[in-house]
Amino acid sequence: MLLEQLINGLTLGSIYAIVALGFTLVFGVLGIINMAHGEIFMVGAFVGVMTTGVLGWPLWLAFIASIVVTGILGYLLERMTLRPLRGKKGVSHLAPLISTIGVSILLENLSHHIFGAGNKPFRTEFAEISIEIGSVSIYIVQIVIFVISIVLMIGLSVWLSKTKAGKALRATAENLETASILGVNTKKIITLTVIIASAMGGIAGILVGMAFNSVSPQMGLAIGLKGLAIIILGGMGNVKGAMVGGLILGLSETFLVAYGDSGYRDAIAFIMIIFILLLRPQGIFGSKIAEGR
Amino acid sequence: MLKLSNVETYYGQIQALKGIDMEVQEGKIITLLGANGAGKSTTMKTIAGLLNPKKGTVEFLGEKVTALRPDQLLRKGIALVPEGRAILSSMTVLENLEMGAYHRKDKAVKAEIEEVMQRFPILKERQSQMAGTLSGGQQQMLAIARALLSKPKLLLLDEPSMGLAPLIVADIFNIIKEINSAGTTVLLVEQNAKQALKIADYGYVMETGKIIVEGNAADLLTDPRIVEAYLGRKSTSEQELVKEGN
Numbered sequence: 001m002l003l004e005q006l007i008n009g010l011t012l013g014s015i016y017a018i019v020a021l022g023f024t025l026v027f028g029v030l031g032i033i034n035m036a037h038g039e040i041f042m043v044g045a046f047v048g049v050m051t052t053g054v055l056g057w058p059l060w061l062a063f064i065a066s067i068v069v070t071g072i073l074g075y076l077l078e079r080m081t082l083r084p085l086r087g088k089k090g091v092s093h094l095a096p097l098i099s100t101i102g103v104s105i106l107l108e109n110l111s112h113h114i115f116g117a118g119n120k121p122f123r124t125e126f127a128e129i130s131i132e133i134g135s136v137s138i139y140i141v142q143i144v145i146f147v148i149s150i151v152l153m154i155g156l157s158v159w160l161s162k163t164k165a166g167k168a169l170r171a172t173a174e175n176l177e178t179a180s181i182l183g184v185n186t187k188k189i190i191t192l193t194v195i196i197a198s199a200m201g202g203i204a205g206i207l208v209g210m211a212f213n214s215v216s217p218q219m220g221l222a223i224g225l226k227g228l229a230i231i232i233l234g235g236m237g238n239v240k241g242a243m244v245g246g247l248i249l250g251l252s253e254t255f256l257v258a259y260g261d262s263g264y265r266d267a268i269a270f271i272m273i274i275f276i277l278l279l280r281p282q283g284i285f286g287s288k289i290a291e292g293r
Numbered sequence: 294m295l296k297l298s299n300v301e302t303y304y305g306q307i308q309a310l311k312g313i314d315m316e317v318q319e320g321k322i323i324t325l326l327g328a329n330g331a332g333k334s335t336t337m338k339t340i341a342g343l344l345n346p347k348k349g350t351v352e353f354l355g356e357k358v359t360a361l362r363p364d365q366l367l368r369k370g371i372a373l374v375p376e377g378r379a380i381l382s383s384m385t386v387l388e389n390l391e392m393g394a395y396h397r398k399d400k401a402v403k404a405e406i407e408e409v410m411q412r413f414p415i416l417k418e419r420q421s422q423m424a425g426t427l428s429g430g431q432q433q434m435l436a437i438a439r440a441l442l443s444k445p446k447l448l449l450l451d452e453p454s455m456g457l458a459p460l461i462v463a464d465i466f467n468i469i470k471e472i473n474s475a476g477t478t479v480l481l482v483e484q485n486a487k488q489a490l491k492i493a494d495y496g497y498v499m500e501t502g503k504i505i506v507e508g509n510a511a512d513l514l515t516d517p518r519i520v521e522a523y524l525g526r527k528s529t530s531e532q533e534l535v536k537e538g539n
Contacts, residue, residue, distance in 0.1 A: 089305065164395065171381050171392050178379040181341060183367040183396035183443060 003136050005258045006251070011142045013250020014149030015211060018204040019223055020230035020242035021156060022197040028173035028237035029193045035100040036077060037201050038224020039107035042217060044070045044202030045209040046111055049120045059124060066202040074198025077103055078191050104220065111217040119216045122209035145207045152203065153243050160239065169193055173237065222266070229269040233276050235286025244284060248272075294319040294478060295340065295371075295447055300349035302332075302339045309335040311502040312349070317447065322469065322479045324489040324510065326523055327499035333482040334376050336499070337451045340480070341373035342366045353447070368396050370446030374453065376482075378436040382425025386416055389424045389435055393442030402442070409438045430461035437468060441477075448472060451482045466492055486523040490514045498523065 019041060026034040044066040051062040081099040085091050126140045160166040171179040172189045180186045208223065209215045230249055234241020249269055257265050264271075276284065295317040302310040309332050317323045325333050338344040340351060342363040351359045353369060363373070381389050390409065394402040410417035413434045419427060424435060433453055440448060450469065454462040462485065470492050473479050483489035490496055493510040498519060506519060513519050 167384070167388055167392060168395060170384060174381050174383050175379065177343060177363075178375070178381060179392075180363040181343065181367065181373045181375065181379070182392045182439070183364045184392075185362070185364045 005254055009251035009254035011145050013247035015207045016250050017243045017246025018149050019227040020246045022201040023227045024231045024242040025193050025197040032096045036103035038220035039104040040070050040073050040198045041201040041205045042220035044205030045215040048206035048209050049122050049215050066206050067199045070202030071195045071199040074195040078194040108217050119214040122213050122215055141210050226269050229273050235283030238285040241285035296352040298350050300346045302335055302344050302346045315497050317480050319478050321494040322473050324481045324493035324496045326486045331499040332502040337449050372440040372443045372445035373449040374436045374440045376451040378432045380424045380432050380435055385421050386424050387420040389439050393439030430457050447478045449480050454485050
């Protein structure tokens, strides 16, 4: 029982971590909360439903389709709603936040219009298959989700720490001006960051669809708020914080449902934030000194 | 190699540069002096592309480079070490150096990073530490070393001696001389006017957004106006100064 709950918690937590990574990357580089991230995630989930359910594509192709669609959405988000507001005189620092809220409303209503209001099932051929190890049964879906998330997290960490583009992203996140005098085309890096974050949202969308076997136009808001909670928990803009925060939230939600009152499941994220912020206002991995911007 | 003609830069409504004309000759050390708020850093930022002038032109190697982005200017050979050093404190010393060579694709980068670390042994010793943990002097060395790795033709140094102990300041000035004799042109902004004029070939003095005096460094060192305003001595002690200046 305990081991099963642990596996459930890790599966859920690793999805949360992927969602939170999308938030934290954009926040790190642009210093804004991308309120459209949850809805981009939802679009990714619907791409998964449509390609596997309606078109009958294999799952790996659904992932690629979702990455492409959400990546393009990320590009459009940056080009049409964020870049026009950047570096202009007289633009409030809240303006990009508001425009991402606008995008989130647009995407939610658009998919409401196209796909209808109800929940759509997300069928995978191995949804009901599980393996028994002793008294513990593990669903293949859980393994797939967990493995994809871990690979994604490790891949992102390695990319950020070892590659030229990854280092340029970190430099841009630390200081836009410094990165630019070192020869980084910061415009390009910002666009790249929003695209990568959105594509990760798309992947997370499919993973959530698989995990809960249900996709709806409203799912973006709930998961978006949780992603937000996680990056506050882990430290704004901190990659490690997003991963650890996601796992903590996933595990604590699962254990609360298993051993406590399931009615409080969604409250736990926010109760946790209150406590963490009382004890460590900068988040678990956040630095004490706020970046100067 | 660098020529500013009638450059005017604004911060919003406030005019910081009121028509700057200056020229930097290849192979020289040129220094830009002046009190706080005179517009020295603004001039440097305008040259490096961090600020766009409202009027006037910046020419580099005979080409108009006004309003290019900093990363484009770096590729043309202008590297800036900004005021306050601007190291990437959450990245390691080695990563900072690697970022210095960001735009380069040649194979020599690794060997050159090694070379730079030989020259600044403290950077080698601390290469895997976060750059934010270095002392002020070490950070300045890192910032200069990082800028050199971009192989600039023109190095812009904005107050490299700021907030450093006198011994380290002397070190920094020696390094600047070395860099220059290795073939890099240097434009140096300094509060420490005496030290700067000692190593420079030519100097400009700014006041409230304008250049008020220019001339050979040796002449400026003995110019009574400069001595009184920027070298912190009365003109009567000029004699002593000349002796020191040699």
